[in-house]
Amino acid sequence: MGFWWSSPHKTIHYLIKLSISALLVGLAFRLIHNRSSAVSGSLFLENTISADSQENTDHLPTKEVGIGSEEKCNLFHGVWVANKAGPFYTNGSCNIITEDQNCMKNGRPDSDYLYWKWKPRGCELARLDPGRFLDLMRNKTWAFVGDSISRNQFQSLLCILSKVEEAVLVHHDENYKFQRWFLPLHNLTFSLIWSPFLAQAAVSKDNNGVSTSGVHELHLDSLDKSWTEQYNSFDYMILSSGKWFLNRAVYYTNNTVLGCHHCLNKNFTELGFDFAYRRVIRAVLDYILTSSHKGMIFYRTSTPDHFEGGQWFEGGTCSREAPVQEGQFELSEVNKILRDIELEEFGKIIDKAYENGVDLRLFDVNPMSLLRPDGHPGPYRFYQPFAKDGKAKVISDCLHWCLPGPIDSWNDVLMEMIING
Numbered sequence: 496m497g498f499w500w501s502s503p504h505k506t507i508h509y510l511i512k513l514s515i516s517a518l519l520v521g522l523a524f525r526l527i528h529n530r531s532s533a534v535s536g537s538l539f540l541e542n543t544i545s546a547d548s549q550e551n552t553d554h555l556p557t558k559e560v561g562i563g564s565e566e567k568c569n570l571f572h573g574v575w576v577a578n579k580a581g582p583f584y585t586n587g588s589c590n591i592i593t594e595d596q597n598c599m600k601n602g603r604p605d606s607d608y609l610y611w612k613w614k615p616r617g618c619e620l621a622r623l624d625p626g627r628f629l630d631l632m633r634n635k636t637w638a639f640v641g642d643s644i645s646r647n648q649f650q651s652l653l654c655i656l657s658k659v660e661e662a663v664l665v666h667h668d669e670n671y672k673f674q675r676w677f678l679p680l681h682n683l684t685f686s687l688i689w690s691p692f693l694a695q696a697a698v699s700k701d702n703n704g705v706s707t708s709g710v711h712e713l714h715l716d717s718l719d720k721s722w723t724e725q726y727n728s729f730d731y732m733i734l735s736s737g738k739w740f741l742n743r744a745v746y747y748t749n750n751t752v753l754g755c756h757h758c759l760n761k762n763f764t765e766l767g768f769d770f771a772y773r774r775v776i777r778a779v780l781d782y783i784l785t786s787s788h789k790g791m792i793f794y795r796t797s798t799p800d801h802f803e804g805g806q807w808f809e810g811g812t813c814s815r816e817a818p819v820q821e822g823q824f825e826l827s828e829v830n831k832i833l834r835d836i837e838l839e840e841f842g843k844i845i846d847k848a849y850e851n852g853v854d855l856r857l858f859d860v861n862p863m864s865l866l867r868p869d870g871h872p873g874p875y876r877f878y879q880p881f882a883k884d885g886k887a888k889v890i891s892d893c894l895h896w897c898l899p900g901p902i903d904s905w906n907d908v909l910m911e912m913i914i915n916g
């Protein structure tokens with residue numbers, strides 16, 4: 496089972512099946528287990544606005560940058576401020592934007608969401624300077640490893656850089672899940688690696704007595720070779736995961752079934768997606784820690800979604816047109832679970848990483864992204880969704896991000912981390 500938007504042709508059929516199963520499963524589990532891991536029946540998250548989900552980042556290892564005075568800069572906490580300059584690129588100047596995220600082309604009528612920039616607490620954040628970035632990155636190789644949100648950021652970066660040099664697609668697989676782009680003038684390579692779980696996973700093709708067709712079979716103790724095999728060849732890597740763990744799955748260790756999430760086979764123990772995510776993050780961090788990687792590795796925190804008025808299959812939407820202030824939009828329950836696991840597991844090993852000489856950073860874009868409920872395609876993931884019928888019922892995408900859009904600022908933060916430590 497994938498993101499519903501990854502198979503546009505089957506969307507409608509899929510949606511109906513998915514929503515029914517998600518509803519039933521969600522309900523059943525809420526009745527059986529009073530635990531948060533059973534909240535979501537699918538990839539789509541509930542938009543619970545829980546009052547007790549206070550942001551607690553005290554234990555977060557953030558890089559503090561002295562800016563002239565005593566003031567400390569925290570790149571990941573701050574406010575969005577008006578920015579007359581607008582985006583670096585448009586749907587016309589950058590032609591690599593995935594249709595689903597090309598909000599301008601798809602007819603999103605408002606454009607105020609393009610005129611904001613991220614202002615971290617205690618310092619100014621410069622916008623990514625493509626010329627400077629490219630000069631620094633001469634002869635380098637980059638990899639973005641993860642799910643469709645990784646691709647989202649990857650395309651944002653290539654679009655920003657395209658002002659100075661356009662990347663050329665030099666390799667891709669049949670479904671464009673793996674892509675390699677090259678910028679010849681700077682001898683710079685970017686790889687996009689599809690690995691939504693970071694661990695070894697397969698979608699079960701048929702009922703094999705263990706799982707059912709369409710269920711993920713996830714090996715918690717075995718990382719995905721699609722990134723580990725090339726690991727040492729990258730100078731810079733951004734890894735991330737999260738949302739795919741909410742899917743129905745059977746979990747394995749040592750090639751033996753350990754349990755599952757939203758089991759169909761009642762002989763297996765329900766372990767919860769949080770159990771699996773923690774195990775895999777640990778395995779990923781251990782791998783990084785004990786590697787002899789000489790480059791810079793970022794682990795990006797999972798990004799929030801902004802469905803309001805219901806979940807995605809209940810007609811939830813994201814129709815805001817401006818950012819919010821800290822505290823005005825709470826993380827949904829499942830988003831919070833994913834994030835807490837990321838912060839806890841990262842916090843446990845970060846000192847060891849420094850000791851081992853591994854340059855590992857937490858790329859914690861979650862809080863800044865939470866303040867941008869206005870940045871998603873919503874119904875404009877489809878081309879001109881209201882052209883025929885102004886009142887058409889259209890499923891909203893409140894998880895991915897419009898390009899151009901708020902996540903262009905993720906790349907500003909990335910540049911800052913590379914330049915100033």
Ligand SMILES: *[C@@H]1O[C@H](CO)[C@@H](O)[C@H](O)[C@H]1NC(C)=O
Pocket residue numbers: 586587599600601602
């Ligand atoms: C870009 O979006 C505008 C609407 O904002 C549209 O008129 C135009 O055709 C789009 N261009 C491309 C190349 O997608």
Ligand SMILES: *[C@@H]1O[C@H](CO)[C@@H](O)[C@H](O)[C@H]1NC(C)=O
Pocket residue numbers: 634635636682
């Ligand atoms: C391009 O970069 C690679 C390292 O990524 C290096 O081995 C190679 O010599 C470079 N080629 C040129 C023409 O600069």
Ligand SMILES: *[C@@H]1O[C@H](CO)[C@@H](O)[C@H](O)[C@H]1NC(C)=O
Pocket residue numbers: 633634
């Ligand atoms: C890039 O690689 C080429 C060829 O190996 C080398 O001559 C050049 O100095 C390198 N440039 C940088 C900035 O490392």
Ligand SMILES: *[C@@H]1O[C@H](CO)[C@@H](O)[C@H](O)[C@H]1NC(C)=O
Pocket residue numbers: 749
């Ligand atoms: C893994 O399974 C094999 C046989 O399937 C067994 O010999 C081995 O002891 C198991 N390893 C662990 C760590 O459980």
Ligand SMILES: *[C@@H]1O[C@H](CO)[C@@H](O)[C@H](O)[C@H]1NC(C)=O
Pocket residue numbers: 704760761762
């Ligand atoms: C569950 O276990 C029992 C006893 O081992 C077995 O008979 C049954 O077929 C199993 N059910 C499933 C769905 O695998």
